[in-house]
Amino acid sequence: MSSTRTRWRLGLTATALLVASTVVPGPARADADDVTDYAITVHPERSDAKIDDTMYGVFFEDINRAADGGLYPELVQNRSFEYSTADNSSYTPLTSWTVSGTARAVSDDGRLDARNRTYLALDGGSSVTNAGYNTGIRVESGKAYDFSVWARADASTPLTVTLRDAEGTLAEARRLTVRGGWARYRARFTPDRTTSTGRLAVAAEGAVALDMISLLPRDTYKGHGLRKDLAEKIAALHPGFVRFPGGCLVNTGSMQGYDEASGYQRKRAYQWKDTVGPVEQRATNANFWGYNQSYGLGYYEYFQFAEDVGAMPLPVVPALVTGCGQNKAVDDDTLLQRHIQDTLDLIEFANGPVTSEWGARRARMGHPRPFHLTHLEVGNEENLPREFFTRFEKFRTAVEAAYPDVTVISNAGPDDSGSTFDTAWQLNRDANVDMVDEHYYNSPQWFLQNNDRYDSYDRNGPKVFLGEYASGGNTFKNALSEAAYMTGLERNADVVKLASYAPLLANEDYVQWRPDMIWFNNHASWGSADYEVQKLFMNNVGDRVVPSTATGTPTLNGPLSGAVGLSTWATTAAYDDVSVTGADGGTLLGDDFGGDASQWTHTGGGSWSVQDGQYVQTDVAAENTMVTAGDPAWHDYDLHVKAIKKSGKEGFLVAFGVKDTGNYYWWNLGGWNNTTSAVEQAVDGGKSSLISKPGSIETGRAYDVDIKIRGRQVTLYLDGQEWGSFTDDKPAEPFRQVVTRDAKSGDVVVKVVNAQAAAARTAIDLGGAKVAPEARVTTLAAGPEAVNSETATPVAPVTSTLEGVADRFTYTFPANSVTFLRIRQR
Known part of the structure; x- marks a missing residue:
């Protein structure tokens, strides 16, 4: 994609004005101050890459828990009594089960098979009840659910299987008789009420061994x-x-x-x-x-x-x-x-x-x-x-x-x-x-x-x-x-x-x-x-990419600026001799922690205190314990820190360019279980690695950490040796597009993303293609912080028909939107 860096706030370019005067526009324009103008040029006579049918999956x-209790719709949790403290410290073979009477988890030669290691021995007059997943077992009125259990008993032993919730019985109880060695016994339930808090219970009139207790919906994909x-x-x-x-x-x-x-x-x-x-x-x-x-x-x-x-x-x-x-x-x-x-x-x-x-x-x-x-x-x-x-x-x-x-x-x-x-x-x-x-x-x-x-x-x-x-x-x-x-x-x-x-x-x-x-x-x-x-x-x-170009959104990148910070992640660490010096040699910050830590603001977790002339974080379990100092407007400076890892899984973190708790850079030394060091950038809380290298941090060793910032160029030094550098000057372009051709339908699909608060009034040039006068439009548009949930779907597709389509037309793409225009070629 080629792009230019010119923004027109007061109107369209001369070419775009000519286009706009001869077509029916798209959605109504926003106020001029809320509109950014763009142009998309399509070259339909050419084809770029072929798109395979398997492109997206x-x-x-x-x-x-995507499988059990999810896509695999088993309603019984821990159905084979295999949960174990060896797997999870909170587990036992009876996790998710409640016992009334006497029941024992047994692992011996009498088990169902070599891979089902544990089964339940239930005494006569006893029962077990399963709580399922989430709030309980979900069943719907009038739908069928298949129950099964593997069981054995030395003598003929009746089992009673019930499905109920706090309000009472959900379906008629089922009685099964267990005889002899391991065999599978089945029943079907058809509840007369819908609930999400059901419980499945199995009661035995005599001694019995149970395994693989299951309840599955009959209606599946x-x-x-x-x-x-x-x-x-x-x-x-x-x-x-x-x-x-x-x-x-x-x-x-x-x-x-x-x-x-x-x-x-x-x-x-x-x-x-x-x-x-x-x-x-x-x-x-x-x-x-x-x-x-x-x-x-x-x-x-x-x-x-x-x-x-x-x-x-x-x-x-x-x-x-x-x-x-x-x-x-x-x-x-x-x-x-x-x-x-x-x-x-x-x-x-x-x-x-x-x-x-x-x-x-x-x-x-x-x-x-x-x-x-x-x-x-x-x-x-x-x-x-x-x-x-x-x-x-x-x-x-x-x-x-x-x-x-x-x-x-x-x-x-x-x-x-x-x-x-x-x-x-x-x-x-x-x-x-x-x-x-x-x-x-x-x-x-x-x-x-x-x-x-x-x-x-x-x-x-x-x-x-x-x-x-x-x-x-x-x-x-x-x-x-x-x-x-x-x-x-x-x-x-x-x-x-x-x-x-x-x-x-x-x-x-x-x-x-x-x-x-x-x-x-x-x-x-x-x-x-x-x-x-x-x-x-x-x-x-679509089947092929159709070549296209678009203008872009100009960005004004000033120097990388922000305060400084110290942090830890699952470690304890000590910091000393912090200094920030401007490019002109002037001192912006100096702290040897000979007194208090009044220059620092605690924005994260952890436990910080001044100890023996060092600033120490002592909570080994805490993650992101950031403390900051300085002015968010600082730029073009040199940061020096002496850092010592004292204990824990990882190393330590030194931050720069700190704007607030969600926007900063930090040099993560000994991250990822002390296997890698990287510079990460946080933007609105989301982090990305800008540069990374394998490496670990030694416990008890003092490291000299130096970070030099000039403009948007950052150079990092560890113990006086250059560790790496990067320039953070790539624009975050909010207006992106691609055009594809769908051979089956004959459509050209113009796909436009406008990830900004301003609407994007766009002149679209289809390169002389003969097209139908109507296009099918599908739009996703919502506030940037919108989140779909069980009860609300603010982000959902809206389809419409756009009239007045020609080989040149204008369309205003809404703020914060994804829009697909399906245009039929004649």
């Missing part, structure tokens, strides 16, 4: 066992692919395998073979995100769901290198070879004939036809690029030898830049890898500044899979910045072949990560503002 990870409202919201996106099952839960854990002799080992990496076959034979595993996952939603269900929504399945397998802050490479060639073979078996499970071992397993589960797997990813966000790539090459070699039509995807670590990113990309380029997965979570400002990120990527190098990205919030402001960025993804569709926002789902009562695209509880679900943006783009992709 979704990424599912079992985070925020396409009858394939997934929660209908969540699956329908995902399907409404029309995703081109589904990436699963993670994420950090793929490449973390002990990396140990299942051992039939010793039993299932806890806290191991996600392995697909644990998740297929009869559900009662699937393992329950500790999830990286702090809770247990039942694997009721397994690889078969993922493949089936991808097929049901018309998407390409894209599984991720572990590479025996842990990422997500753990940073460990497993050196065990036997284990590595087993994982490689498991990956080959996975492809056979997806694509193999019913005469093959794993193709037969798929057929027995109900799907004799292959799932047509074409892409597979190895690893996720590794911070050890060389160790990862050594292993990746072995996976790729094995897969290409056996399945040459399957694309094996590599990755570039957890950040958008830095030494890990650069090393990973160089290894991928040198080895001619087909596709590289990039991940980054940055501030809205970063997304507005980096629309051109992929403009300069090598067109002949590896393609990009943007597997995870988000702007750090669920307000419309966040969604606008992502929409602006997506115009750059589409413009570079010859490089960026796949892209997915992350994470996909969040249960509002069990949140480990924000933001998230779709939110839910046990009775409702709603799409965020980000969901509405993703849906609009994913349903209006």
Whole structure:
């Protein structure tokens, strides 16, 4: 995109005036002071990048309890009594259960099977009641729910199963008689009332063993066992692919395998073979995100769901290198070879004939036809690029030898830049890898500044899979910045072949990560503002990019300015000899803490005090304990600090350019569990890394930290040696556009993001194209802080018809809006 830096407040340019005089304008104009003028020029006679049908997809990870109690609609929590303090300190085998009488969790040779390690021994006259998820078990009047339990009893033993809430019985009780060894017993409930606070109880008249107590809705998405409202919201996106099952839960854990002799080992990496076959034979595993996952939603269900929504399945397998802050490479060639073979078996499970071992397993589960797997990813966000790539090459070699039509995807670590990113990309380029997965979570400002990120990527190098990205919030402001960025993804569709926002789902009562695209509880679900943006783009992709240019919004960047600050994150630290000197040599601040700390303002958490001539933060658990000093108008200065880490997980932080609690820069030394140092910029609370390097901070050692600011250039020194530098001068352009052609409909789709408070009166030149006089308009417009919720949807699409369309016309794009104009070519 080319842009100019001229703003017209008083009217249109001469060309635009000529255009405006011959057409019917778009929406009514705002007052002149609230309007910024732009021009978009389209070149319909030319075509740029082809856009694949798989361009946009979704990424599912079992985070925020997205699976159990969510997309996998099991209503019973801890149905197989496998919760354990080994997995979560607050867990016991009876978590979510209430016992009346006598019940014992038992793990012995009498268990149901090797992977269901624990069962419940219930004495006669006793009962257990399950509380479900969120506020309780959700059932709806007139709908059917299937109950099942695996049970055994030495003598014929009646069970009574009830479904009720505080107001009374929800459905007629069911009686089952258990006889002999382990067997599955079933019943069906049809409630006559709707509730979100139900409880399921099982009472025994005699001694009995119980396992896998389950209550599932009969009405599921396409009858394939997934929660209908969540699956329908995902399907409404029309995703081109589904990436699963993670994420950090793929490449973390002990990396140990299942051992039939010793039993299932806890806290191991996600392995697909644990998740297929009869559900009662699937393992329950500790999830990286702090809770247990039942694997009721397994690889078969993922493949089936991808097929049901018309998407390409894209599984991720572990590479025996842990990422997500753990940073460990497993050196065990036997284990590595087993994982490689498991990956080959996975492809056979997806694509193999019913005469093959794993193709037969798929057929027995109900799907004799292959799932047509074409892409597979190895690893996720590794911070050890060389160790990862050594292993990746072995996976790729094995897969290409056996399945040459399957694309094996590599990755570039957890950040958008830095030494890990650069090393990973160089290894991928040198080895001619087909596709590289990039991940980054940055501030809205970063997304507005980096629309051109992929403009300069090598067109002949590896393609990009943007597997995870988000702007750090669920307000419309966040969604606008992502929409602006997506115009750059589409413009570079010859490089960026796949892209997915992350994470996909969040249960509002069990949140480990924000933001998230779709939110839910046990009775409702709603799409965020980000969901509405993703849906609009994913349903209006087009087949090819049509070249276009637009004018831009001028920005006036003065010098980087702000006060200074000190902070810690999960550490205790001491600071001394703070000085701020102006470029002219004058002293702006000096503090050796020989007295008090009256020059400093405490804006964060933690516990600060002056001790022995140092300023010390002593709360090892506190995060972002910022204290600040100075004037937000300071600029062109030198900051010196002496810092000592005293204890804790990380290093220390020195801030500069501090405007307020949400807007500042800081040098994070020894962050990310003391593995990386980076300069981060916070804008309205959302942070982005500007420069990063691997490195750790020693406990007890005094470091000299110096930061030099000249204009918008920042140079950083550690112990007198230059550590790095950057210039923060990229404009955050609020007006972005891309144009695509939809061959099926014959439409040209003009997609415009106006992420500012002023309306954008725009002269649109379609380059002489013959077009219909009407266009279909879809608009998302709301206040920048608007948030969708269960009870309100301020960010929702509005469709209308625009008349008076010609090859030249004007349209005023509302303030804070995303607008798609579908214009039919004749």
